[in-house]
Amino acid sequence: MNLLDLIIAPVFAEGSVSEGSISDPWGGLPFLLVMFVLMYFLLIRPQQKRAKEHKTLLLTLKKGDEVVTNGGVIGKVISVDESFAILEIADGIVVKLQKQGINQKMPKGSAKI
Numbered sequence: 001m002n003l004l005d006l007i008i009a010p011v012f013a014e015g016s017v018s019e020g021s022i023s024d025p026w027g028g029l030p031f032l033l034v035m036f037v038l039m040y041f042l043l044i045r046p047q048q049k050r051a052k053e054h055k056t057l058l059l060t061l062k063k064g065d066e067v068v069t070n071g072g073v074i075g076k077v078i079s080v081d082e083s084f085a086i087l088e089i090a091d092g093i094v095v096k097l098q099k100q101g102i103n104q105k106m107p108k109g110s111a112k113i
Contacts, residue, residue, distance in 0.1 A: 058099045061085060066106040069097060074111045088113055 061067070065077045067087070075087030078094065086096050091113060 057105060058102065061099065061102065061105075066108065066111040067102045068104050068106055070101050070103050074106065076111050076113055 061077060061080050063077055063079060066074065067077060067085075068074050069087070073087075073089055073095075075089040075095070078086045078088050080086075080099070083099055084096055085099050085102060086094055088094050
């Protein structure tokens with residue numbers, strides 16, 4: 001008996017393979033399908049919904065809206081272009097940023113400018 005036999009049990013061939021012990025090659029397919037459906041409903045679908053809501057937010061953006069950028073800066077929209085928006089983040093401080101950088105709309109009166 002080796003020291004290795006104490007850690008890993010020795011495996012010996014049992015003779016010929018019987019018909020019942022051959023594994024089904026399609027046995028794992030239902031599990032994979034269930035996992036894909038689960039991932040779709042838990043990850044992919046909610047992400048698509050958020051992307052659609054963000055796109056609608058950017059399309060409906062107009063002058064006077066108060067927004068939060070991806071960096072956490074709160075400001076009031078002064079003007080909106082096709083791909084850029086100009087925000088006033090403080091009295092006399094104006095920044096121009098891409099519309100994709102806007103994260104969400106805030107209720108009126110949130111930005112104390």
